[in-house]
Amino acid sequence: MNDPNGMVFHAGEYHLFYQYNPYGNTWGPMHWGHAISPDMVHWENFPIALFPDRHGAMFSGSAVVDQNNTSGLGTEGNPAMVALFTYHDAIAESAGRKDFQAQGMAYSLDKGRTWVKFAGNPVLPNPGIQDFRDPKVSWFEPQKKWIMTLAVSDHVSFYSSKDLKTWTHESDFGEQWGGHGGVWECPDLIEMPVEGEGTKKTVLVVSLNPGGPNGGSGTQYFVGHFDGHAFTLDREFQKRLAITPSAQRMGSAFDPFSDVQWKASGNAFAAEAALRPPLSIRSSKDIPDATGVLRSRPFKIEKRNINFQIGGGRYPGIAGMQLLVDDVVVRTETGRNNDLAEHPVTVNWDVSAWIGKSATLEIVDGVGGDWGYTEVSDIRFSDKPASIKPVIAAWLDYGTDNYAGVSWAGVPRSDGRTLMVGWMNNWEYAQKLPTEGWRGAMTLPRELKLSRGKQGLELISVPVKELQVLRAERVELASGPIGEPIELLDQLNARSSGQFELNIDVDLRGTKALDLVLSSKAGEKTTFRIDRSSGQYKLDRSLSGVTKFSHPFNAIQTAPMADAGKKISLQIFVDRSSIEIFVDGGRTVFTSLLFPTAVYDSAVLSADGETTLLSAQAYELRSIWE
């Protein structure tokens, strides 16, 4: 499975549809799988809800209950459940067409058990745009209309409709804002109260792949206002974001270099994505001795400097850009374990020695038997060295494995919560996870809240309270100074099940670093560190178990410490193949996959510097299938 789809609450049931390939455990022809739950914790699997048809496969989308029967598809007494999804026409795609994604509709009159495709599909045809998908539909009460938020390459587009069947374009948002290291996907537009302030704001959630905070897929958000036509950023929130440098935007004009064409050669894949900025090239360990080159046509050096930004290249091997003058390599620059979108490294080459000579640029990825990639953008010729600000985005989750999450529609007003699950995975290695018979899972369900913290408005995530029903045995640990390392699982049965929850409150005033180390009998370990000297949280899964299936999987995940405060709280869920860490009441979250070969049966807390444990509880968690 991949993305959660069509999440809707109706008649006492939470529906979770999802991207599903019934024919294998890698991505393939997409169907909508289906599961139903009374509490978001215990799930029952249902038959496949939506199958591909002559318009294409079933890509991601959403569902709503048409309470006022605006579509005429239901009745007042039995409103239709309506799903809006993306048709992906793989035949049109392989024929080289651009318009292979369009939005379709289906409806159910029996609480989501059986579905009928709308006869007038597609309801929103493709206007000639390659990435045009993942409709999330919500009701906009002030103007009594439906709003569809759609991911369109490097921005979102808003469409409106009175009846769910005909859609009118309203506006676009995002080309200039937030992370643009990859394509925008799976957006969500959510109106939310600001905690404790009696005001409401609109939050726009957007998935991004690649370009996430710790590589690969990630989920960013924007806080602002939606007036039924357009989304505008909240002024204060806007200050936290940098404007995206223009040439870093996908699909934008590559002006300073417009007359130099690039040609791909070698056996790297994804050179196909390379001929528009940011120029990028990837290779795969599936291709022996993969080497890919993007070569510019020759040009004459006329200015003193070549400035550019580089990212990627974080795996062993050569990955970078080089300058050749008269066919001799005179300059090279490799990526430095960074993502172009988030941490671009700005490079300046003084080329004054070769003014008047003929040169070529090569973007190379030859990683000698492992994964790798190089991305380059903003190549400019100038007489001055360059300096470019990095893009700053707000991230829902700093862990590598929370993608494509959207909120449940139809949650009763009396409940009022914003509830979400994400796909616990990352496209960087999703197809290679060391699992058999299944692949892909969802995150724990979370409640999202908009809260004003030291950084201004922040979207925080906490595990839903319903999860407490899973708590079995509880152990309360003694508070006091942390001298010797403390085993938190000592008296728990969870040691054999590998399923537990930890709640820890610590006074950090004298702390340099606090470590929580999970380990297994097989000697595997995962470390979460609060590193006050660097002001970062760090999650290290490089020794966590099976990791070699992917190089990026081994990288240390980091997040800035939101507040180098005195007290810190951690709520941590550990399952057989995952850890979900909620720091400071969900201000910072790490969701991460782990594949230990034996269950984690130890959780040890240790501190460098004077540190006090204020309170700690450990719970064994029951299986949701019991």
Ligand code: FRU
């Ligand atoms: C996100 C995504 C969506 C698309 C779906 C296809 O993970 O790429 O944009 O609809 O997966 O399975």
